[in-house]
Amino acid sequence: MKVGLVGLPGSGKSTVFGALTGLSVETGFGSRPDKENLGAVKVPDHRVDELARLYKPRKITYAEITFTDVGGGHADKLDRKVLSSMREVDALCQVLRAFPDPIGEMGDPVSELEELEAETILADLEIVERRIERLQKDRSDPRELELLRRLKTALEAETPLRDVDLAADELKKIAGYRFLTLKPVLLVVNVEETRAAEPVPPAVADAAKQRGLGVVVLSAQVEMDIAAMEPGEQGEFLASLGLSEPAKDRFIRAAFELLDLVTMLTAGPDECRAWPIPRGSTAPKAAGKIHSDLERGFIRAEVTRWEDLVREGSEAKCKERALLRVEGKDYVVADGDVVNVRFNV
Ligand SMILES: Nc1nc2c(ncn2[C@@H]2O[C@H](COP(=O)(O)OP(=O)(O)OP(=O)(O)O)[C@@H](O)[C@H]2O)c(=O)[nH]1
Numbered sequence: 001m002k003v004g005l006v007g008l009p010g011s012g013k014s015t016v017f018g019a020l021t022g023l024s025v026e027t028g029f030g031s032r033p034d035k036e037n038l039g040a041v042k043v044p045d046h047r048v049d050e051l052a053r054l055y056k057p058r059k060i061t062y063a064e065i066t067f068t069d070v071g072g073g074h075a076d077k078l079d080r081k082v083l084s085s086m087r088e089v090d091a092l093c094q095v096l097r098a099f100p101d102p103i104g105e106m107g108d109p110v111s112e113l114e115e116l117e118a119e120t121i122l123a124d125l126e127i128v129e130r131r132i133e134r135l136q137k138d139r140s141d142p143r144e145l146e147l148l149r150r151l152k153t154a155l156e157a158e159t160p161l162r163d164v165d166l167a168a169d170e171l172k173k174i175a176g177y178r179f180l181t182l183k184p185v186l187l188v189v190n191v192e193e194t195r196a197a198e199p200v201p202p203a204v205a206d207a208a209k210q211r212g213l214g215v216v217v218l219s220a221q222v223e224m225d226i227a228a229m230e231p232g233e234q235g236e237f238l239a240s241l242g243l244s245e246p247a248k249d250r251f252i253r254a255a256f257e258l259l260d261l262v263t264m265l266t267a268g269p270d271e272c273r274a275w276p277i278p279r280g281s282t283a284p285k286a287a288g289k290i291h292s293d294l295e296r297g298f299i300r301a302e303v304t305r306w307e308d309l310v311r312e313g314s315e316a317k318c319k320e321r322a323l324l325r326v327e328g329k330d331y332v333v334a335d336g337d338v339v340n341v342r343f344n345v
């Protein structure tokens with residue numbers, strides 16, 4: 001699963017990327033506009049930590065998401081190459097500049113949001129129009145033609161496709177086009193160091209609410225500085241800025257939520273681990289993430305809630321109190337289920 005950091009040139013994408021991944025990247029307005037940065041980030045998860053306290057496993061594994069910083073493109077607008085790299089990702093985090101640029105001009109996050117929205121709507125509209133033309137000529141799929149006409153009307157009215165009411169089979173039909181305005185979006189307001197502890201600026205909060213988008217505030221510069229510090233120094237530095245914790249973990253979790261995944265847990269003396277699985281996965285499908293044999297030879301899943309397991313202190317105790325369920329192949333795995341798969345191949 002891949003999350004794209006997007007935004008206008010100089011909004012702070014590479015700085016955010018560096019802060020998240022701890023990788024050193026080139027920053028600076030317009031630096032290496034053609035270079036794409038790619039890095040995996042662990043998703044902090046206190047449930048895994050608590051299970052690990054119980055089992056003291058040899059290995060602890062968190063879920064991971066890949067962040068990509070696709071670059072800002074050239075000049076002061078998004079170019080085609082950037083838009084097409086944006087199609088490759090599962091969700092978008094748009095970095096909005098709310099700090100002064102090198103010549104001292106303050107950023108305007110709401111207009112950056114509107115600009116990206118307009119560009120992505122146009123890019124999707126172009127695809128829809130081309131496809132409609134094609135389908136009108138060869139008459140191969142009248143149902144798709146009708147659907148695309150509906151999308152065209154929406155896009156012409158400046159409605160992103162994520163706000164269009166689409167049935168599951170319709171979404172499936174258009175999945176191949178990888179429409180930009182269909183992707184989930186999280187807004188990241190990148191503020192000056194001195195304002196790192198302030199709430200979301202009201203204008204951005206309104207714009208986000210109108211669109212039903214999530215929003216986090218952070219100062220990429222601060223997060224980058226924190227990432228480079230010894231743990232001992234971090235507390236004091238955060239306090240001097242009025243922060244209780246780095247924004248990084250909160251941001252990563254919010255990005256993870258965008259992907260519409262749930263977390264299945266496994267726990268034992270070998271490993272405590274978080275497994276990201278698509279929401280709605282049945283037990284055998286989820287088991288298949290662990291190993292294909294577990295899906296093929298699936299017999300049953302023994303399921304405990306992570307909080308029960310942590311409170312009771314062992315699987316045996318959970319069993320005694322009837323907190324361990326035995327589930328079959330139709331069971332839909334819920335977020336926070338600790339699963340033990342019985343299989344036979
Ligand atoms: N004061 C301040 N400056 C920042 C912050 N985040 C980024 N900058 C600076 O803004 C400039 C642009 O940041 P980048 O991270 O390179 O921006 P970008 O979005 O990757 O830019 P392009 O790749 O050119 O599109 C750099 O000089 C950063 O040091 C911040 O939170 N506060």
Ligand SMILES: [Mg+2]
Pocket residue numbers: 013014015026027028031069071072
């Ligand atoms: Mg950059």
